Amino acid sequence: MNPEPGEELAPETLAAQAGSPELPPPSGVPLVPPIVQASVYAYPDLDAVDAAMRSDRRVYRRYGDEATMRLEEALAALETPRGTAQEPPVTRVTASGQAALALLLLTLATPERRRVVVVRPCYGGTDALLAGPLSRAGLELATVDLPHPGEPVQDHGGLVAAAADARTCAVVCEVIANPLIGVDDVPAIVRAAHTAGAACIVDNTFGTPFLFQPFAHGADAVMHSLTKHLSGHSDVVGGVAMIAAHHPQAALLDPTSRLLGATPSPFESWLALRGLRTAALRIARATENAAALAAWFAGRAQVAAVHYPGLRGPQDEELAAALLPHGRGPMLSVELRGGEAAVDRMLHAMRLVRLAPSLGDVATTVSHPARTSHRGLSDAERDAMGITGGLLRVSTGIEALDDLVADFDRGLRAGG
Numbered sequence: 001m002n003p004e005p006g007e008e009l010a011p012e013t014l015a016a017q018a019g020s021p022e023l024p025p026p027s028g029v030p031l032v033p034p035i036v037q038a039s040v041y042a043y044p045d046l047d048a049v050d051a052a053m054r055s056d057r058r059v060y061r062r063y064g065d066e067a068t069m070r071l072e073e074a075l076a077a078l079e080t081p082r083g084t085a086q087e088p089p090v091t092r093v094t095a096s097g098q099a100a101l102a103l104l105l106l107t108l109a110t111p112e113r114r115r116v117v118v119v120r121p122c123y124g125g126t127d128a129l130l131a132g133p134l135s136r137a138g139l140e141l142a143t144v145d146l147p148h149p150g151e152p153v154q155d156h157g158g159l160v161a162a163a164a165d166a167r168t169c170a171v172v173c174e175v176i177a178n179p180l181i182g183v184d185d186v187p188a189i190v191r192a193a194h195t196a197g198a199a200c201i202v203d204n205t206f207g208t209p210f211l212f213q214p215f216a217h218g219a220d221a222v223m224h225s226l227t228k229h230l231s232g233h234s235d236v237v238g239g240v241a242m243i244a245a246h247h248p249q250a251a252l253l254d255p256t257s258r259l260l261g262a263t264p265s266p267f268e269s270w271l272a273l274r275g276l277r278t279a280a281l282r283i284a285r286a287t288e289n290a291a292a293l294a295a296w297f298a299g300r301a302q303v304a305a306v307h308y309p310g311l312r313g314p315q316d317e318e319l320a321a322a323l324l325p326h327g328r329g330p331m332l333s334v335e336l337r338g339g340e341a342a343v344d345r346m347l348h349a350m351r352l353v354r355l356a357p358s359l360g361d362v363a364t365t366v367s368h369p370a371r372t373s374h375r376g377l378s379d380a381e382r383d384a385m386g387i388t389g390g391l392l393r394v395s396t397g398i399e400a401l402d403d404l405v406a407d408f409d410r411g412l413r414a415g416g
Contacts, residue, residue: 008082008083011078011082011209011210011280012210012280012281014074014077014078015074015078015210015276015277015278015279015280016277016278016280017074017277018070018071018074018273018276018277019032019033019067019070019071019073019074019273019276019277020032021033032270032273032274033066033067033070033270033273034066034067035067035266035267035270036058036065036066036067036266037266037267038061039060039061040059040060040061041056041058041059041060057069061263061266062258062261062263063258063263064263065266065269066266067266067267067269067270067273068093068263068264068266068269070269070273071093071269071272071273071276072091072092072093072240073088073091074273074276075091075093075209075224075230075240075242075276076088076089076090076091076242078209078210079091079204079209079213079214079215079222079242080213080215081213081215081216082213082216084216086215086244086245087245087246088245089215089221089222089242089243089244089245089250090242090243090244090245090250090251090253090254091240091241091242092240092241092242092253092254092257093226093238093239093240093263093264093269093272094238094239094240094241094257094262094263094264095237095238095239095262095263095264095268096225096227096237096238096239096262097203097205097223097224097225097226097227097228097238097239098125098129098239099239099260099262100223100224100225100239100240100241101126101129101172101201101203101223101239101241102129102133102134102260102262103241103253103256103257103260103262104170104201104221104223104241104243104253105130105134105139105169105170105201106137106256106260107241107243107249107252107253107256108169108170108199108201108220108221108243108249109139109169109170110169112166112167113166113167113168113169113197113198114138114139114140114167114169115139115140115142115165115167115168115169116130116134116139116140116141116142116168116169116170116171116172117142117143117144117160117163117164117168117170117171117172117193117198118130118141118142118143118144118171118172118173119143119144119146119156119160119171119172119173119174119177119184119189120143120144120145120146120177120385121145121146121148121177121178121179121180121182121385121386121387122172122173122174122177122178122203123174123178123203123205123373124369124373124374124375124376124377125373125376126172126203127141127143128376140167142163142168143163144159144160144162144163145384145385146159146177146182146184148180148182148385148386149180149182149305149307149312149386153312153313153315153316155185155188156184156185156188156189157185157188157189157191157192158188158192160173160188160189160192160193161192161195161196164192164193164195164196164198165196166196166197168193168196168197168198169198169199170193170198170199170200170201170221171189171192171193171196171198171199171200171201172201172203173186173189173200173201173202173203174202174203174204174205174206174207175202175203175204175206175207175212175214175323175324176206176207176212176309176324176328176329176331177206178205178206178331178369178373178393179333179367179369179373179374179387179391179393180307180333180385180386180387180391181206181307181308181309181329181331181332181333181393182307182309182312182316183309183310183316183319183320183323183324185319185323186200186202186212186214186217186219186323187217187218187323190217190218190219190220191218193220194218199220199221199247199249200218200219200220200221201219201220201221201222201223202214202219202221202222202223203222203223203224203225204222204223204224205223205224205225205228205229205360206228206229206329206331207324207329208224208229208230208279208283208329210279210280210283210284210326210327211283211287211324211326211327211328211329212323212324215242215244217323219244220243220244220247221241221242221243221244221247222242223239223240223241223242224239224240225238225239225360226238226239226240226272227239227358227360228358228359228360229279229282229283229286229330229359229360230272230275230276230279230360231271231272231275231276231360232275232278232279232282232360232361232362233271233275233361233362234356234358234360234361235271236268236271236272236275237264237268238264238268238269238272241253241257282362282397282398283327283329283330284327285398286330286395286396286397286398287327287328287329287330287396288327288401289330289364289396289397289398289399289401289404290308290328290329290330290331290332290394290396291308291327291328292401293332293394293396293401293404293405293408294306294308294311294332296405296408297332297334297408298311300412301337302336302337302338302342302412302413302415302416303334303335303336303337303412304335304336304337304390305334305335306332306333306334306335307332307333307334307335308328308332308333309324309328309329310328330360330395330396330397331359331393331394331395331396332393332394332396333369333391333392333393333394334391334392334394335388335390335391335392336390336392336412336415337390338390338415338416339388339389339390340368340370340389340390342390342415342416343368343389343390343392343415345411345414345415345416346392346411346412346414346415347366347411348414349410349411349413349414349415350407350408350410350411351407351410352364352399352403352404352407353365353366353394353404353407353408353411354366355367355368357372357373359393359395360395361395361397362397362398363397363398363399364394364395364396364397364399364404365394365395365397366392366393366394366395367392367393367395368391368392368393369387369391369393370382370387370388370389370391373393374387
């Protein structure tokens with residue numbers, strides 16, 4: 001891209017131009033980044049290789065490649081708060097969202113601060129990663145369970161403040177919580193983390209930078225699963241880890257990434273760039289479909305509850321309006337009165353919408369959290385979080401709304 005100095009481009013433009021080269025010489029350049037499969041570059045002498053080791057990540061593919069670096073640049077631009085003078089965050093693309101979280105935590109942890117507070121509900125793999133491999137590496141997991149639907153609304157910041165202490169290196173939260181699609185009070189959680197001297201990491205996978213920018217609300221670090229809405233075609237597995245440029249440990253992200261080696265292949269990064277170029281359009285359309293489906297499900301007798309940002313009362317609506325003014329995202333969840341048996345009958349009856357243990361596709365999919373993303377929790381833990389056998393998570397795509405309604409209607413009638 002070649003914007004004028006000081007020119008601020010809209011997020012849709014930034015996404016559509018992702019990875020585009022600078023103005024080409026008369027001989028021309030590829031319109032999209034080439035895929036360079038070489039794992040290492042060769043150099044003519046010691047001076048040349050020394051210069052490359054100091055300043056060119058392409059020297060060895062574990063450090064970076066052309067497509068990956070262009071993807072990082074595009075994602076950093078999208079997450080840089082618009083209308084501010086903030087520098088773009090230090091950004092590294094990883095082989096998965098889980099790798100991105102591990103990279104951030106290993107970068108932010110110190111010998112004195114080894115405790116991580118995870119705000120739940122959240123993706124089941126988040127606390128599982130900390131309770132498993134990272135606990136064996138010396139990190140300690142603490143959890144804060146936000147009230148689930150039907151319980152009195154509480155102060156999210158106060159709950160986090162009660163769990164964070166002088167040993168805490170990071171607080172991890174989501175802006176739109178998986179799988180109950182509530183809204184976390186990110187500004188309050190950020191304040192509570194900072195009061196304890198800890199960093200706040202926001203998983204923005206469900207929000208995406210088109211709907212929410214955590215750095216604008218004081219977050220220290222942001223992660224995404226690129227597998228989901230940003231790539232958007234169920235053909236990529238990847239993640240991204242970002243740390244605010246002013247954070248004291250931002251300079252550690254690159255060397256930690258190089259040593260950890262959780263890097264994607266050039267082809268994965270190239271595919272993610274291709275998906276990113278249409279992400280703004282896809283997410284806008286899918287967000288419209290999600291809002292319409294949430295309203296439609298709310299009127300169905302077979303549905304006991306609909307989970308969607310802003311539906312839990314005046315306080316939830318106020319928070320959703322403040323944090324998500326550009327749309328409330330392509331995700332919702334529904335609770336069927338007939339429980340797991342009704343879910344299974346519904347799935348067998350539908351013809352368009354597919355069951356898949358992931359989300360963010362260009363087409364609408366559904367997932368059963370108790371059997372997929374949160375299967376690692378005990379029954380008691382799932383019940384305490386409000387994740388029942390009748391809960392079905394919906395990731396909306398770009399189909400015609402009437403066709404989606406007809407398919408879900410077919411499923412609900414079969415579910416009984």
